[in-house]
Amino acid sequence: xxxxxxxxxxxxxxxxxxxxxxxxxxxxxxxxxxxxxxxxxxxxxxxxxxxxxxxxxxxxxxxxxxxxxxxxxxxxxxxxxxxxxxxxxxxxxxxxxxxxxxxxxxxxxxxxxxxxxxxxxxxxxxxxxxxxxxxxxxxxxxxxxxxxxxxxxxxxxxxxxxxxxxxxxxxxxxxxxxxxxxxxxxxxxxxxxxxxxxxxxxxxxxxxxxxxxxxxxxxxxxxxxxxxxxxxxxxxxxxxxxxxxxxxxxxxxxxxxxxxxxxxxxxxxxxxxxxxxxxxxxxxxxxxxxxxxxxxxxxxxxxxxxxxxxxxxxxxxxxxxxxxxxxxxxxxxxxxxxxxxxxxxxxxxxxxxxxxxxxxxxxxxxxxxxxxxxxxxxxxxxxxxxxxxxxxxxxxxxxxxxxxxxxxxxxxxxxxxxxxxxxxxxxxxxxxxxxxxxxxxxxxxxxxxxxxxxxxxxxxxxx
Amino acid sequence: xxxxxxxxxxxxxxxxxxxxxxxxxxxxxxxxxxxxxxxxxxxxxxxxxxxxxxxxxxxxxxxxxxxxxxxxxxxxxxxxxxxxxxxxxxxxxxxxxxxxxxxxxxxxxxxxxxxxxxxxxxxxxxxxxxxxxxxxxxxxxxxxxxxxxxxxxxxxxxxxxxxxxxxxxxxxxxxxxxxxxxxxxxxxxx
Numbered sequence: 229x230x231x232x233x234x235x236x237x238x239x240x241x242x243x244x245x246x247x248x249x250x251x252x253x254x255x256x257x258x259x260x261x262x263x264x265x266x267x268x269x270x271x272x273x274x275x276x277x278x279x280x281x282x283x284x285x286x287x288x289x290x291x292x293x294x295x296x297x298x299x300x301x302x303x304x305x306x307x308x309x310x311x312x313x314x315x316x317x318x319x320x321x322x323x324x325x326x327x328x329x330x331x332x333x334x335x336x337x338x339x340x341x342x343x344x345x346x347x348x349x350x351x352x353x354x355x356x357x358x359x360x361x362x363x364x365x366x367x368x369x370x371x372x373x374x375x376x377x378x379x380x381x382x383x384x385x386x387x388x389x390x391x392x393x394x395x396x397x398x399x400x401x402x403x404x405x406x407x408x409x410x411x412x413x414x415x416x417x418x419x420x421x422x423x424x425x426x427x428x429x430x431x432x433x434x435x436x437x438x439x440x441x442x443x444x445x446x447x448x449x450x451x452x453x454x455x456x457x458x459x460x461x462x463x464x465x466x467x468x469x470x471x472x473x474x475x476x477x478x479x480x481x482x483x484x485x486x487x488x489x490x491x492x493x494x495x496x497x498x499x500x501x502x503x504x505x506x507x508x509x510x511x512x513x514x515x516x517x518x519x520x521x522x523x524x525x526x527x528x529x530x531x532x533x534x535x536x537x538x539x540x541x542x543x544x545x546x547x548x549x550x551x552x553x554x555x556x557x558x559x560x561x562x563x564x565x566x567x568x569x570x571x572x573x574x575x576x577x578x579x580x581x582x583x584x585x586x587x588x589x590x591x592x593x594x595x596x597x598x599x600x601x602x603x604x605x606x607x608x609x610x611x612x613x614x615x616x617x618x619x620x621x622x623x624x625x626x627x628x629x630x631x632x633x634x635x636x637x638x639x640x641x642x643x644x645x646x647x648x649x650x651x652x653x654x655x656x657x658x659x660x661x662x663x664x665x666x667x668x669x670x671x672x673x674x675x676x677x678x679x680x681x682x683x684x685x686x687x688x689x690x691x
Numbered sequence: 692x693x694x695x696x697x698x699x700x701x702x703x704x705x706x707x708x709x710x711x712x713x714x715x716x717x718x719x720x721x722x723x724x725x726x727x728x729x730x731x732x733x734x735x736x737x738x739x740x741x742x743x744x745x746x747x748x749x750x751x752x753x754x755x756x757x758x759x760x761x762x763x764x765x766x767x768x769x770x771x772x773x774x775x776x777x778x779x780x781x782x783x784x785x786x787x788x789x790x791x792x793x794x795x796x797x798x799x800x801x802x803x804x805x806x807x808x809x810x811x812x813x814x815x816x817x818x819x820x821x822x823x824x825x826x827x828x829x830x831x832x833x834x835x836x837x838x839x840x841x842x843x844x845x846x847x848x849x850x851x852x853x854x855x856x857x858x859x860x861x862x863x864x865x866x867x868x869x870x871x872x873x874x875x876x877x878x879x880x881x
Binding site for chain 2: 251252253256378380383384385386387388389390391392394395398399402405406409410413417420421423424425436437440441442443444445446447448449450451452453454455458459462463465466469473476672673674676677
């Protein structure tokens with residue numbers, strides 16, 4: 229643990245965000261090293277695996293475009309299945325990045341500096357993945373532009389602005405744009421830092437262009453800091469709105485199990501929950517692979533695990549309240565839907581969801597487990613699985629039992645759907661791996677501003 | 692004005708090794724005869740804008756203006772698309788179903804406000820300008836600097852206004868804690 233007296237059991241008087249007595253120059257070196265050296269064998273193995281997965285998914289997607297969504301297991305009454313589940317899954321994952329970069333910034337949580345860059349990158353790539361899912365779920369993706377974009381047809385008929393599906397187009401595209409700009413603004417000073425030490429000519433030119441000529445003038449920092457604060461202020465309500473709007477896709481409809489007012493906060497909590505799990509999954513690997521343990525410390529991981537447990541319990545509370553309201557509403561359809569969720573044909577999905585999201589994170593009550601890398605890694609994987617199943621449960625179990633027993637059905641995802649799912653996973657990891665290879669994975673400038681050691685002198689100590 | 696034949700002197704740069712010395716030195720430069728100066732730091736040093744006597748950024752006004760424009764445009768757009776261009780009753784809602792328009796109004800406010808913030812930041816910072824790079828690689832890494840700029844004059848070739856002496860400026864920077872000083876030549880910044 230990070231202490232001033234190098235003794236594991238004692239807590240430091242002031243929080244220490246960077247351990248090992250690193251200086252500014254060492255921080256720059258450590259973060260820039262993976263960018264300036266040829267990638268390791270492990271990186272190539274991961275990258276090739278991700279490319280292969282993506283190749284499988286892309287082939288199956290092309291097959292779907294050629295043949296139609298009949299290749300998927302969708303039917304009447306289950307018109308949304310793995311496709312929309314995956315969309316909500318990926319959009320949700322993005323939320324942790326914005327929470328870390330914007331909300332924790334507004335709350336002056338300085339520990340965010342070590343992890344915000346990679347978490348924001350994860351946000352952007354997750355939203356890109358979600359974008360592909362939602363475009364391709366329309367089947368005839370080349371027409372999706374006309375259905376989704378706010379653009380009138382030749383008879384001047386506009387999309388229906390009273391529909392949550394149209395709100396979703398605005399929410400997700402705004403979210404992607406603002407997250408990307410926010411991320412890029414954060415990157416500018418760090419790109420300048422790596423530019424000024426770049427030896428390779430191509431890298432130097434590319435970084436010169438990307439860093440826009442930043443030279444650290446304080447007159448520039450003044451506007452920069454102001455803009456950064458505004459971005460944090462804009463992103464905070466934005467991130468809360470995005471998953472709220474995604475939840476409106478369900479809540480505004482009249483399907484029992486979807487038509488509930490708890491959906492917006494419940495979805496947002498679930499999104500942050502799943503996103504933090506993904507951040508833990510990725511950072512456990514990244515801090516190991518790129519030797520960033522001084523900057524992404526066990527303290528950081530522990531704080532994230534606390535958030536995972538908290539949001540996990542929020543989600544668990546929502547599961548409980550949903551059941552209560554189903555009974556309290558007196559609506560027989562509502563009651564039936566929830567009993568069917570837990571004890572009907574998809575009971576296994578429901579109990580996977582509850583176990584992964586509510587029971588397993590309870591391990592984090594124990595400090596030793598919160599600070600154990602293997603345990604948090606396994607828990608984060610379980611949470612990722614659980615949150616996939618949460619969306620699956622919400623979507624499929626609500627649809628498969630309609631109001632009339634004569635229109636009941638079952639949905640089983642086909643191999644094609646699982647192949648596309650895997651391919652999208654690969655797509656996400658391709659971008660993440662390229663990110664850790666080409667861009668500073670830690671916000672160098674921001675970490676410097678929270679480091680205790682003000683000098684570069686040898687053997688500088690935090691007082 | 693005739694074209695300069697050699698490198699144009701634009702100021703004097705003093706290096707500082709830690710943010711505390713920089714903060715103290717900056718306040719001294721602010722109160723000195725040198726009015727044209729700037730600090731260069733690898734990260735945003737807390738309180739430096741006060742030491743330097745900088746006014747607050749005007750970006751929030753730009754953001755607010757564009758955000759409200761976004762809100763208004765989104766309302767007008769949705770209103771006309773739903774109520775005048777081709778009126779449809781959907782879900783029994785009134786033509787002007789304001790609550791249903793709120794999500795898009797909000798999203799467009801954030802979108803326009805956010806993009807305006809980004810471009811305003813670039814505009815106020817005179818970026819992008821690819822001719823610019825750090826005066827020294829260490830200034831984006833682990834050192835800090837104050838640059839005292841020459842007064843703008845007609846004279847070139849390393850000589851500036853009579854009142855400005857580089858030696859005097861370098862002496863001054865050293866006296867307030869600079870560990871190293873050097874002359875800075877124009878490269879598309881000043």
